[in-house]
Amino acid sequence: MKSPLSWALLGALLFGSIAAYPWGGEGTDDRAIGMVAQLRPDYAPWRAPVFEPSEQVEKWLFVFQAAVGGAVVGWAIAQRRRA
Amino acid sequence: MHIAEGFLPFAHAAAWTAAAVPAIADGLRQLNRRVAEDRSQRYLLAAAAAFTFALSALKLPSVAGSSSHPTGVALGTILFGPRIMSVIGTLVLLFQALLLAHGGLTTLGANAFSMAIAGPWMAWAVYKLLARFGTAPSTFVAAFAADLFTYTMTATQLALAFPAADGGFAASVSRFLGVFGVTQLPLAIFEGLLTVFVLRSLQPQTKEALA
Numbered sequence: 001m002k003s004p005l006s007w008a009l010l011g012a013l014l015f016g017s018i019a020a021y022p023w024g025g026e027g028t029d030d031r032a033i034g035m036v037a038q039l040r041p042d043y044a045p046w047r048a049p050v051f052e053p054s055e056q057v058e059k060w061l062f063v064f065q066a067a068v069g070g071a072v073v074g075w076a077i078a079q080r081r082r083a
Numbered sequence: 084m085h086i087a088e089g090f091l092p093f094a095h096a097a098a099w100t101a102a103a104v105p106a107i108a109d110g111l112r113q114l115n116r117r118v119a120e121d122r123s124q125r126y127l128l129a130a131a132a133a134f135t136f137a138l139s140a141l142k143l144p145s146v147a148g149s150s151s152h153p154t155g156v157a158l159g160t161i162l163f164g165p166r167i168m169s170v171i172g173t174l175v176l177l178f179q180a181l182l183l184a185h186g187g188l189t190t191l192g193a194n195a196f197s198m199a200i201a202g203p204w205m206a207w208a209v210y211k212l213l214a215r216f217g218t219a220p221s222t223f224v225a226a227f228a229a230d231l232f233t234y235t236m237t238a239t240q241l242a243l244a245f246p247a248a249d250g251g252f253a254a255s256v257s258r259f260l261g262v263f264g265v266t267q268l269p270l271a272i273f274e275g276l277l278t279v280f281v282l283r284s285l286q287p288q289t290k291e292a293l294a
Contacts, residue, residue: 015137025150027142028234029085029185031262032241036090039245039255045089049184061183062140069137076130077284 004078011074016067020059084154084197084237084263085139085179088187095244100192103173106200110170117167124163130285131159132171138274139175139198140185149266153274154198154233157206157226158282165203172199197236205232219279226278230271234263 036043053061091099118124138155145151159168173195179185186194206229213221238259247254 015141018143019141023142023144023150025144025148028149028151028263028266029087031149032237032259033087033090035259035262036241036245039247039258043092043245045087046093047089047187047189049088049187050181052184058184062142062185065140065179065183066137069133069135069140072133073130073137073281076126076133077281079126080285080287 004075004082007074007078008071009074011070011072011077012067013070015070015073016063019063019066084194084233085176085186086190086193086237086241088180088184089189090187091190091193091240091244093189095240096189096192099190099196099240103169103192103195103200106166106169107173107195110166110168113164113166114170117163127162127285128171130281131162131168132175134158134281135172135175136178138277140179140183143270143273145266145269147265151234151263151266151270153270153277154202154230155274155278156198156202156233157210157222157229157274157278160203160206160229161210161222161225161278161282162285165200165207168203169195169199172203175199193240194237197233197240201236202229202233205229219283222279222282223275225275227271227275230274231267234267235260238263 118128135155135158138153140152142150142152154172156168156172159171163171173191176186176191176194176198180187180191180194206225209228210221210225213224238256241259242252242256245255246252247258
């Protein structure tokens with residue numbers, strides 16, 4: 001386990017699989033929107049997202065993001081250990 | 084803590100953006116100076132950015148069928164200070180708003196203020212305050228506090244925009260805190276532990292670095 005590549009893969013796998021696991025449960029960011037609707041039922045967002053992926057695509061974008069982040073953290077750790 | 088696109092009224096969105104911009108501009112100058120001084124910092128910079136990038140997208144389960152995500156800002160704050168971390172955090176939020184429909188451009192200023200400015204400054208203050216207890220304990224509490232403070236800030240921002248009909252701002256802030264509070268607590272502990280672990284892993288292992 002010396003090469004930066006294996007560290008990167010390890011990081012990607014670790015973070016990616018945590019993100020991919022179907023934990024369930026409603027996210028707090030969504031619940032906050034629900035609370036806005038409760039407090040101000042008449043409020044309508046005045047701008048829509050630039051790009052709105054389907055739920056399935058969104059899930060994998062999050063997995064991708066976690067995996068890429070994990071890979072870079074792993075890679076950086078390997079670089080520091082070799083330094 | 085990502086307030087969704089369009090979910091702050093225009094005046095609020097503009098005010099938070101105006102509040103965030105000077106801090107980010109200042110951080111950008113700091114960042115340029117730091118990287119110009121020492122190019123070996125770029126691995127750490129990549130790690131700090133990637134850590135926030137991954138953690139702020141990592142939806143984790145919590146109590147009572149709820150889930151939320153950590154923020155990961157304490158690592159970069161301890162490595163680079165809160166001023167530089169504000170740039171890193173904002174870049175991550177911008178990317179998420181543009182490509183992942185997570186957060187938004189109109190709410191970027193508010194989200195940057197909570198996650199990339201308030202969170203890191205809290206992490207920094209706690210880290211400095213507890214430094215004499217050693218790196219690991221101060222890192223843990225710094226990350227824990229930054230996580231919770233970021234969500235408290237978000238609750239405050241939402242409550243300012245949407246005061247309750249009965250009880251106004253105070254009632255509203257407690258309701259938004261109710262949304263985040265209990266869910267966030269276990270995640271803040273997890274974030275604290277993970278930050279300690281990653282920070283320790285990033286320390287150079289050679290005698291050259293020990294010198």
